[in-house]
Amino acid sequence: GDSVTQMEGPVTLSEEAFLTINCTYTATGYPSLFWYVQYPGEGLQLLLKATKADDKGSNKGFEATYRKETTSFHLEKGSVQVSDSAVYFCAQNYGGSQGNLIFGKGTKLSVKP
Amino acid sequence: DAGITQSPRHKVTETGTPVTLRCHQTENHRYMYWYRQDPGHGLRLIHYSYGVKDTDKGEVSDGYSVSRSKTEDFLLTLESATSSQTSVYFCAIGAGELFFGEGSRLTVL
Numbered sequence: 001g002d003s004v005t006q007m008e009g010p011v012t013l014s015e016e017a018f019l020t021i022n023c024t025y026t027a028t029g030y031p032s033l034f035w036y037v038q039y040p041g042e043g044l045q046l047l048l049k050a051t052k053a054d055d056k057g058s059n060k061g062f063e064a065t066y067r068k069e070t071t072s073f074h075l076e077k078g079s080v081q082v083s084d085s086a087v088y089f090c091a092q093n094y095g096g097s098q099g100n101l102i103f104g105k106g107t108k109l110s111v112k113p
Numbered sequence: 114d115a116g117i118t119q120s121p122r123h124k125v126t127e128t129g130t131p132v133t134l135r136c137h138q139t140e141n142h143r144y145m146y147w148y149r150q151d152p153g154h155g156l157r158l159i160h161y162s163y164g165v166k167d168t169d170k171g172e173v174s175d176g177y178s179v180s181r182s183k184t185e186d187f188l189l190t191l192e193s194a195t196s197s198q199t200s201v202y203f204c205a206i207g208a209g210e211l212f213f214g215e216g217s218r219l220t221v222l
Contacts, residue, residue, distance in 0.1 A: 032209065043117075043203055043213035044156070051209075089155060093209070100146075100171070101211060105155040 002027045002094040006104035009087075013080055013111050021075040021107045023064075023090035031092035033057075033066055033073040034101065038087045047075075047088070080111045116140055117214040119204050125220045132191040134217050136204030138184075145187040146171075146205040147179065150216070156203065162187055194221045 007022040025033065032051045036044040048057030053068035062077045073090060090104040116139030126132055136145060147159040148171075158171030160179040168179050176198060180188045191198055199221045204214040 034210075041215075043215045044205075044211075045213070046210050049210065100158060100161060101156075103155040103157075105153060 002031070002092065002102055004090050004092055004102050004104040006088075006090045006107055008105075009107040009109065011107060011109045013109070015082055015111055015113050016079045017111075019075070019077040019080045019084075019109070021088055021090075021109070023073045023075065023104060025071050025073065025090075025092050027071075027092060027094065030068075031094060033064070034091040034093075035062070035064055035073070035075050036089040036091060036103075038089065038106070040086070044089060080109070082111045082113055085109055085111045117204060117206060117212060119202075119214040119217045121217060122215065123218050125222065126194055127222050128195055129193050132194050132219065132221075134189045134202055134204075134219070136187045136189070136214060138187075138204075138206050140206055140212075141184060142206040142208075143184075144206060144208045145181065146211065147177075147187065147189045148203045148205060149173065149200040150203060151200050159189065159202075191219075194219075196221050 003026050005024050034049045035047040037047045038044045048059040050057040050066035056065045064073050064075045087106045087108045089106045091101045118137045120135045146161040148156040150156050157173045159177050162168045162181040178190045202217045205211040
């Protein structure tokens, strides 16, 4: 069935380091792909999305490109800040539904000053 | 911010008792969802609704029921709570992009 796999955490980086969080998906169709972020004690917020192959989503310095050939949607940021410390979730919609999402298990990022 | 309110935000209950969590939205959105979040599992869909009185099961629906009598309210009920239902429950609204509430932490002793 459809699924999302993202790299295990936790990930610990120093401030201004480069971030990559890997995400791959399996799908029977052509899903939209999403990255959500969850700050401590809060609900999830959409960080960025891409709706078709080769689309690049970007927001707050984060980027991810929808790669159909490798079924991937890796999250990157060139220079992380302490305020980026959070849990990041990769997700896809499925079953032809706009809203039903399958989430990866989440990757916790800690950024040290 | 999307107007989504979950109540209660925290609840401790005992095994076998009924529990109802409420999600209230002010966005007049057609689609509403209940997810649970557990360590090592990410978020998993329990039930969703695509309109008043229109609901369907998600991935982990056993032991849960839902009701939607008004557009703005989506209730999640645990008829007889078990310790395996200890979790953080999130309500969400939207289609294509979801907006989440702040979560309800339920502990079943």
